[in-house]
Amino acid sequence: QVQLVESGGGLVQAGGSLRLSCAASGRTFSSYAMGWFRQAPGKEREFVAAISGRPFSTTVYADSVKGRSTISRDNTNNTVYLQMNSLKPEDTAVYYCAAGLRATTSREPRNFGSWGQGTQVTVSS
Numbered sequence: 278q279v280q281l282v283e284s285g286g287g288l289v290q291a292g293g294s295l296r297l298s299c300a301a302s303g304r305t306f307s308s309y310a311m312g313w314f315r316q317a318p319g320k321e322r323e324f325v326a327a328i329s330g331r332p333f334s335t336t337v338y339a340d341s342v343k344g345r346s347t348i349s350r351d352n353t354n355n356t357v358y359l360q361m362n363s364l365k366p367e368d369t370a371v372y373y374c375a376a377g378l379r380a381t382t383s384r385e386p387r388n389f390g391s392w393g394q395g396t397q398v399t400v401s402s
Contacts, residue, residue, distance in 0.1 A: 278303055278304070278390075278391060279301055279302065279303040279304045279306075279309075279376045279390075279391040280301070280302045280303045280391070281299055281300070281301050281374045281375070281376060281391055281392065281393035282299065282300045282393060282394070283297060283298065283299045283372065283373070283374045283393040283394065283395060283396040284297070284298050284299075284300075284396060285297040285298045285396060286372060286396030286397045286398045287397075287398070287399070288399045288400075288401065289364055289398075289399070289400055289401070290400070290401050291364060291365055291366055291400055291401065291402050292363060292364065293364050293400070294360070294361060294362045294363075294364065295360075295361050295364065295398060296358055296359070296360045296361070297313065297358065297359040297361070297372055297374075297396060297398075298356055298357075298358055299311070299313075299356065299357045299358075299359075299374030299393055300354075300355060300356050301355045301356065301357070301374075301376060302355060303391075304376075306350075306352060306355040307330060307331045307350075307352035308330045308331055308380055309330045309376055309377045309378070309379065309380060310327055310328065310329045310330050310376075310377030310379065310380055310381060310382050310383065310388075310389075311327065311328055311330075311348075311350060311357040311374065311375070311376060311377060312324070312325075312326065312327035312328075312374070312375045312377060312382075312383070312389055313325040313326050313327070313348060313357075313359045313372060313373070313374060313375070314372070314373045314375060314386060314389075315368075315370035315371065315372045315373065315398075316370055316371050316373070316395075317367075317369060317370040317371075320370075322373070322386060323339065324339050324384040324385075324386075325338070325339050325342055325346070325359065325372070326338045326339065326342065326346055326348040326359060327348065327377070327382040327383060327384065328348045328349065328350050328357065328382065329380055329381055329382045330377070330379075330380035330381075331352070331380065334349075334350060335382055336348050336382070337382045337384065339384075341367075342361070342368075345361065345362050345363045345364075346359060346360060346361045346362070347359070347360040348360075357374060359372070361398075364398075364400045365400060366400045366401065366402045367400075368398060368400050369398060369399050369400050370397075370398060371395040371396065371397050371398075372395060372396050372397075372398050373392055373393055373395045374392070374393040375389035375391065375392050375393070376389060376390060376391040376392075377389050377390070378390045
């Protein structure tokens with residue numbers, strides 16, 4: 278089991294930027310994929326971005342954030358980041374960090390075994 282703690286959410290105006298962080302502990306961080314998901318009020322949880330484990334750190338993004346967001350990982354400090362730029366009101370949601378069950382990336386929540394508590398991102402128009 279891995280423990281995940283997100284930070285970096287907040288209130289930002291449309292067009293602004295935020296960087297979310299997720300600190301992981303409890304297992305070998307670098308070997309597993311990591312992902313970000315989000316859930317807006319009244320909607321299902323949706324995939325945002327994922328990055329594979331060693332050795333390639335391959336990334337995948339949802340179409341809704343592609344070109345505006347960058348996922349990265351620091352295997353030395355067991356942290357994964359989500360840099361979000363050109364934020365839109367429709368990006369407003371609780372953002373969750375998730376630890377994968379294997380090294381390869383996935384867009385499916387079922388392929389992630391541990392979840393953080395979430396961090397709120399609110400984008401005002």
